[in-house]
Amino acid sequence: MNTNLIPPAPLFRDPIYDGATDPTIIYNHEEDCYWMLYTQRRSSAVNIGVSHIHGTLIGVASSKDLVHWIYRGTLPNLEFEPGTNTFWAPEVIYVDGTYHMYVSYVRGIPTNWNHERYILHYTATHLWEFTFESMLNLSSDRVIDACVSEIEPGTFKMWYKDEVHNSYTYSAISKNLYDWDVIGPEITDVSHEGPNVFTLCDRHFMITDFWNGLGVYESNDFTNWIRKADILNTPGMRKDDGQIAHHADVVVSSNQKEAYIFYFVHPEYNPLQMPKDFEMTYKEARTVIQVAQITLGADGLICNRDKIFSLTLS
Structure with missing residues (x-):
């Protein structure tokens, strides 16, 4: 086992606000490396309600090997109308x-959840x-967390x-x-967020964040999904991995043999154990x-979130 490619735990922390969430991994062809784009929550800021989850930018970290990451800043020039606005959960397809x-x-x-989202x-x-x-x-006027895949040549x-x-989970075609x-x-068995679709060994899967671990679904046609056993719904033993997993992205090797899931964790907060009007401090956020x-x-x-492994892509 290549010890240089054993991922640390945690894999990455945002060095500005300590609030990295909703990661997506994309290969940057111009820089010849991987990029992690994520919602940069302002967890270390003074909060009113859920203000720290709004006014967020899209954070950028880069890596040559998916193991060692460096913070690069935030995506510039996303504002298309006046003011300071909120950007969440990027999805990128090349x-x-x-x-x-x-x-x-x-x-x-906003300081609460009662606002339009697009x-x-x-x-x-x-x-x-x-x-x-x-x-x-x-x-509707409250849609978030896009996932996009080419399900057949020229159809997305x-x-x-x-x-x-x-x-x-709703779906659209282009x-x-x-x-x-x-x-x-398309997925209506339970409320959830963060759908993510990928193919592993010619089998199509979707994972969702239903706030009690990650739901897993399998389909033969990218439309009719069968619920499978949940994953990452029990605490792990690694540093800062002792709570349920949230909103994840999956990276699959080109030969579809290896797969790795990148997810975020609140190390010191479990929403199922808190009242609805609970306001997070930095510790929980x-x-x-x-x-x-x-x-x-x-x-x-x-x-198995506790398993030691070398992260390699074939």
């Missing part, structure tokens, strides 16, 4: 030399230089959380990544990014 980013957006810095589309040929394209017209599918419709036709609800290995099992996915 197609024919262009990066397409779909990011959740809330106007201003998904914005940006494009770039270099990851530091995104251009605003549009605000997507989807199934988006999954996202619709908070107006019970916080279920032929060009600019114009999207809403299909409707801080978050970290962790990574674990995923393998296939009889009932879907296996993820």
Whole structure:
């Protein structure tokens, strides 16, 4: 086992506000390295209600090996209207030399959850230089957490959380990544957020954050999903990994044999143990990014967050 490629725990902490959440991993072709884009919560700031989860920028960290990460700052020039606004949960797909980013957006810095939310589309040929394209017209005015995959050549599918419709996963289809036709609800067994779709050994999976670990679903056609055994729903033993996992991204090797899940954790906060009106201090608000290995099992996915492994992609 290559000890230089054994991931530390935690894998990454935001050095500005200690609030890295909602990670997505994308290969940066111009810099020849991996980028982690994430919601930069202001966990160390003075908070009123949930103000620290709003007014957030998109943080950037880079790595040559997915193990050793360095903070690079935040994505510039995302504002498309006046004011200080909120950007969450970036999703990036690279197609024919262009990066397409779909990011959740809330106007201003609300102190509660009762505000409209949208998904914005940006494009770039270099990851530091995104251009605003549009605000997507989807199934409601409270949609977040886009995930986009090419489900067949030239056909792209988006999954996202619709908070107006019970916080279920809805989906939409596009032929060009600019114009999207809403299909409707797709995962409706329980309220959740953060859908993420990937293929491992020719099997299609979706994971969701249902606030009690991560739900796992499997499909033969990217549409009809069967619930499998949950993962990351019990505390781990590594440093800052002792609570349930949240909103994750999965990186799969090019040969579809290895897979790794990047997720965030509140090391000192479990929402199931707190009253609804609880206001976090820095202790409860801080978050970290962790990574674990995923393998296939009889009932879907296996993820032992305490297992020591070398992170390598074939």
